[in-house]
Amino acid sequence: MAEIDRKLLLDCALCPNMCRCECPVDQALGKEAVSPTGKARFAHMMLEGQLPWSEEFVEAVYSCVGCKGCETLCPFEGLELAEELRLVRLEAARQGVTLNSVQPYLSNLKKYGSPYGSRAPLSEEARGSKGAEVLVFAGCTTVANNPASLEAILALLDRAGVSYQMVEEYCCGYPADLWGDPELARQLAKENVRLFADSGARKLITNCPECWLTFKRRYPEWEQELPLEVVDGTAFLLELVREGRLKPAKVEGLEKVAYHDPCVWARYEERTEVPRELLASIPGLKLEEAAAAGKATRCCGGGQMFQLASPAGSEAIARRRLAEFPAGMPIVTDCPFCREGLKVEGAEVLELVELLQRACCGGSGR
Amino acid sequence: MSGSVEAIIQESSMSPEESAALARDLAKIVGEEGVSTKMVDRLATCRDFWPLMGVWFVEGKVPALPDVIVWPKSTAEVAAVLSLANERGIPVTPFGKGSGVLGGAIPLRGGIVLDTKLMKRVKELDRENLMITVEPGLNGALYEEYLNRHGFTGGHFPQSVRCSSVGGWLACRAAGQLSNRYGKIEDIVVALEAVLPDGTVIRGPKKPRTSTGPRIDLLFLGSEGTLGVITEATLSIWPYPEQKAKLSYAFDSLEQGLTVIRKIMQAGGRPAVVRLYDLDETAGHFPETREAEGRCMLVLLIEGDSTLVSAEVKLAQELALEEKGLDCGEAPVDHWDERRYNVSLSSKMIRQGAVLDTIEVTANWDNAFTVYKNMREALLNVEGTALASGHYSHVYPEGACLYMTICGFAPGDKTEYYKRFWSAAMEACLASGASIGHHHGLGLHRGLWMEEEQGENLKILRRIKQALDPKGIMNPGKLSLEVAEKWQK
Ligand SMILES: Cc1cc2nc3c(=O)[nH]c(=O)nc-3n(C[C@H](O)[C@H](O)[C@H](O)COP(=O)(O)OP(=O)(O)OC[C@H]3O[C@@H](n4cnc5c(N)ncnc54)[C@H](O)[C@@H]3O)c2cc1C
Numbered sequence: 001m002a003e004i005d006r007k008l009l010l011d012c013a014l015c016p017n018m019c020r021c022e023c024p025v026d027q028a029l030g031k032e033a034v035s036p037t038g039k040a041r042f043a044h045m046m047l048e049g050q051l052p053w054s055e056e057f058v059e060a061v062y063s064c065v066g067c068k069g070c071e072t073l074c075p076f077e078g079l080e081l082a083e084e085l086r087l088v089r090l091e092a093a094r095q096g097v098t099l100n101s102v103q104p105y106l107s108n109l110k111k112y113g114s115p116y117g118s119r120a121p122l123s124e125e126a127r128g129s130k131g132a133e134v135l136v137f138a139g140c141t142t143v144a145n146n147p148a149s150l151e152a153i154l155a156l157l158d159r160a161g162v163s164y165q166m167v168e169e170y171c172c173g174y175p176a177d178l179w180g181d182p183e184l185a186r187q188l189a190k191e192n193v194r195l196f197a198d199s200g201a202r203k204l205i206t207n208c209p210e211c212w213l214t215f216k217r218r219y220p221e222w223e224q225e226l227p228l229e230v231v232d233g234t235a236f237l238l239e240l241v242r243e244g245r246l247k248p249a250k251v252e253g254l255e256k257v258a259y260h261d262p263c264v265w266a267r268y269e270e271r272t273e274v275p276r277e278l279l280a281s282i283p284g285l286k287l288e289e290a291a292a293a294g295k296a297t298r299c300c301g302g303g304q305m306f307q308l309a310s311p312a313g314s315e316a317i318a319r320r321r322l323a324e325f326p327a328g329m330p331i332v333t334d335c336p337f338c339r340e341g342l343k344v345e346g347a348e349v350l351e352l353v354e355l356l357q358r359a360c361c362g363g364s365g366r
Numbered sequence: 367m368s369g370s371v372e373a374i375i376q377e378s379s380m381s382p383e384e385s386a387a388l389a390r391d392l393a394k395i396v397g398e399e400g401v402s403t404k405m406v407d408r409l410a411t412c413r414d415f416w417p418l419m420g421v422w423f424v425e426g427k428v429p430a431l432p433d434v435i436v437w438p439k440s441t442a443e444v445a446a447v448l449s450l451a452n453e454r455g456i457p458v459t460p461f462g463k464g465s466g467v468l469g470g471a472i473p474l475r476g477g478i479v480l481d482t483k484l485m486k487r488v489k490e491l492d493r494e495n496l497m498i499t500v501e502p503g504l505n506g507a508l509y510e511e512y513l514n515r516h517g518f519t520g521g522h523f524p525q526s527v528r529c530s531s532v533g534g535w536l537a538c539r540a541a542g543q544l545s546n547r548y549g550k551i552e553d554i555v556v557a558l559e560a561v562l563p564d565g566t567v568i569r570g571p572k573k574p575r576t577s578t579g580p581r582i583d584l585l586f587l588g589s590e591g592t593l594g595v596i597t598e599a600t601l602s603i604w605p606y607p608e609q610k611a612k613l614s615y616a617f618d619s620l621e622q623g624l625t626v627i628r629k630i631m632q633a634g635g636r637p638a639v640v641r642l643y644d645l646d647e648t649a650g651h652f653p654e655t656r657e658a659e660g661r662c663m664l665v666l667l668i669e670g671d672s673t674l675v676s677a678e679v680k681l682a683q684e685l686a687l688e689e690k691g692l693d694c695g696e697a698p699v700d701h702w703d704e705r706r707y708n709v710s711l712s713s714k715m716i717r718q719g720a721v722l723d724t725i726e727v728t729a730n731w732d733n734a735f736t737v738y739k740n741m742r743e744a745l746l747n748v749e750g751t752a753l754a755s756g757h758y759s760h761v762y763p764e765g766a767c768l769y770m771t772i773c774g775f776a777p778g779d780k781t782e783y784y785k786r787f788w789s790a791a792m793e794a795c796l797a798s799g800a801s802i803g804h805h806h807g808l809g810l811h812r813g814l815w816m817e818e819e820q821g822e823n824l825k826i827l828r829r830i831k832q833a834l835d836p837k838g839i840m841n842p843g844k845l846s847l848e849v850a851e852k853w854q855k
Pocket residue numbers: 016414415459460461462463464465466467469470471482502523524525526529530531532533534535536537538539540541542543589590591592594595596597709805806807809841
């Protein structure tokens with residue numbers, strides 16, 4: 001398991017906040033304590049035993065949305081502040097401190113395998129075809145907040161003639177890992193790997209970037225070997241469009257949309273063209289870019305499940321981000337957290353799959 | 367509660383009961399979420415980026431803790447907070463982004479830290495008159511980003527642009543790296559709004575200069591929070607530069623380089639960036655430039671309207687060749703541009719036990735070189751100093767700012783060593799006839815030389831302070847307006 005890089009963390013604690021203009025938490029909350037350097041300073045002081053491991057100080061190291069905004073400006077080679085802070089949270093948990101606000105979600109995870117509580121069993125339709133090559137992994141946030149987007153991807157697969165299956169999945173492990181319970185994360189991962197192996201599927205597609213990242217980045221760390229290839233759902237759909245198996249048509253009454261780049265796709269993967277090509281495939285639809293777009297995107301407020309850890313903070317970040325979009329058109333994104341995060345002030349936000357469903361299947365039907 | 371963190375220059379503070387009562391009253395003004403007495407917030411706002419604070423941080427020490435932090439959202443809220451504090455004689459220290467480098471934002475006597483970060487709106491972009499009006503807590507980089515999106519530039523790029531606030535710039539008389547074309551912040555400012563300790567709001571005219579008596583608002587330039595709080599600023603802006611030209615030359619001596627930049631400025635040229643490095647800094651920054659080996663590098667960036675740019679390029683080329691400057695092309699300018707915000711070395715050095723600082727002073731052309739020579743010698747004579755180097759980076763028809771960098775390993779106590787090299791630098795600077803500060807302000811530490819710098823003027827400044835802030839609540843102990851009991855030379 002990775003260890004805290006104490007030298008780099010101290011370098012950051014000594015840095016005059018040279019990236020704070022790109023830290024959404026800092027900018028939205030306006031508190032020195034949650035500036036990048038502030039977080040590093042409190043982490044260092046607790047690790048040094050200068051401060052106790054208490055909720056008050058630990059909260060500062062939870063005040064990160066993992067957007068990598070800081071890294072775009074950071075001069076320190078190899079410093080991933082969000083990653084260091086994650087490791088500090090693991091240490092905090094070892095010291096007996098987990099943020100109060102996330103406790104109920106952790107309990108749910110232990111009890112139900114989802115941070116949001118019990119999940120309804122899959123419908124026959126969603127289960128799809130047993131043994132199919134493609135396994136759709138919905139992700140807890142999609143199921144809890146926007147089942148319509150799951151509906152949409154299934155409808156699109158049907159439309160393209162791709163046979164799929166779903167399993168009674170567990171949380172990918174992401175929140176447990178974020179909030180200092182790597183053991184729980186590993187257990188969940190293990191359950192999933194078992195289910196995937198039993199399914200016989202060869203390809204897992206997911207429209208949740210956080211699940212995707214967890215499979216890619218954390219499963220190997222947790223020594224959980226995935227028995228199938230993990231594919232980004234949007235990229236998969238784009239392939240179907242390119243192959244002509246999905247044929248987007250004009251969406252009546254919709255001429256312009258804005259697009260919000262999720263941090264995972266734009267910053268971690270530098271994947272910014274896929275959604276744009278997909279949007280461009282919809283006839284008569286014009287994309288209007290946000291003031292900060294592509295790799296220069298800014299967090300929606302939902303990164304690292306900040307909506308659950310700090311609902312007010314998350315909303316403040318979302319308001320700030322919303323101001324960067326052109327007015328009078330829906331915002332499209334491809335992340336369930338971003339969709340949820342940006343839905344403040346009555347903004348119309350939809351996931352790319354939902355839009356594609358309208359373009360390919362008409363209305364919201366199959 | 368603060369574990370083993372020690373506040374070592376705190377002069378006074380409130381009891382927990384007193385600060386809780388104060389917080390309750392402040393919450394009536396700014397709302398519950400706009401005030402905090404939490405240790406996490408007190409620790410976070412107890413200091414700025416005075417390099418000695420890094421050394422203390424590693425040693426587990428902090429300077430002085432505030433009792434309450436307040437985040438007002440409007441001028442009216444600032445006025446109400448100050449009136450309340452004034453009525454009760456409670457100290458108030460304004461806090462922008464805490465990037466000040468001389469301890470200006472340290473709440474020596476506890477009380478209230480007034481953090482401006484939630485006052486960050488752009489209030490008006492005046493395209494016709496090329497002015498913008500903003501709140502003081504706006505982050506520098508986001509200010510410039512806003513202007514760029516609308517086709518303008520603010521022309522103000524301190525190295526700390528990403529981590530400083532507009533209010534902090536004004537309060538410290540900051541200088542951006544492109545100051546030679548756009549001016550220091552005091553040249554860029556059109557008018558200010560500020561709140562006095564008794565809650566009175568003053569406003570300057572947003573007009574192209576006035577001849578209507580002394581400008582009260584401009585008294586706040588360089589006041590570093592000691593007179594009140596700047597709550598709004600109207601600043602000049604420029605069309606985004608049409609063209610940029612990059613030039614660089616290496617000279618056998620620093621004096622030759624100085625002659626060139628003096629002549630450029632005196633001929634009316636205004637290259638945005640002018641940086642002339644001494645031998646050590648040239649070797650450190652431009653090791654790949656062969657022509658610069660054993661020489662002093664001059665980097666120039668000229669920008670603006672294309673006709674003017676061509677004329678300035680011609681002028682600079684002619685003058686540089688007259689002094690036998692070796693043309694080093696564009697690469698050194700690009701190198702400067704790429705590294706201009708990289709301050710990682712200072713973290714690394716402090717972590718490894720070094721003590722360091724930068725000291726910027728300002729001199730007329732006739733002694734610009736002497737000041738460098740004397741300060742460098744004085745610094746190198748302090749036991750422990752490993753490096754004392756310099757460059758000139760803000761220039762005027764009448765003289766230049768000299769920016770010295772010092773790094774050393776203390777033979778004993780780090781704080782004592784720090785004080786020793788500063789004293790050596792200040793004495794050498796004053797003895798050479800230069801002014802002790804160009805753009806970082808005075809804060810706590812350089813404030814200790816106010817008397818030597820200002821002489822009789824200091825008495826007048828103290829009278830002004832007394833008139834505006836009779837109870838002495840605003841940022842006490844700074845600029846030598848009162849004595850800082852626990853911080854002496
Ligand atoms: C890496 C680095 C590079 C730097 N480069 C430069 C540079 O190139 N040029 C330059 O000029 N400076 C530079 N500085 C110094 C510093 O960034 C400036 O002094 C800056 O103007 C401070 O702004 P701030 O918002 O961080 O102010 P703070 O540090 O928060 O405050 C500075 C002082 O101003 C007072 N103050 C802040 N806001 C207000 C307000 N609204 N009303 C009244 N008083 C207020 C505070 O009480 C304090 O005394 C640099 C600093 C660092 C760390």
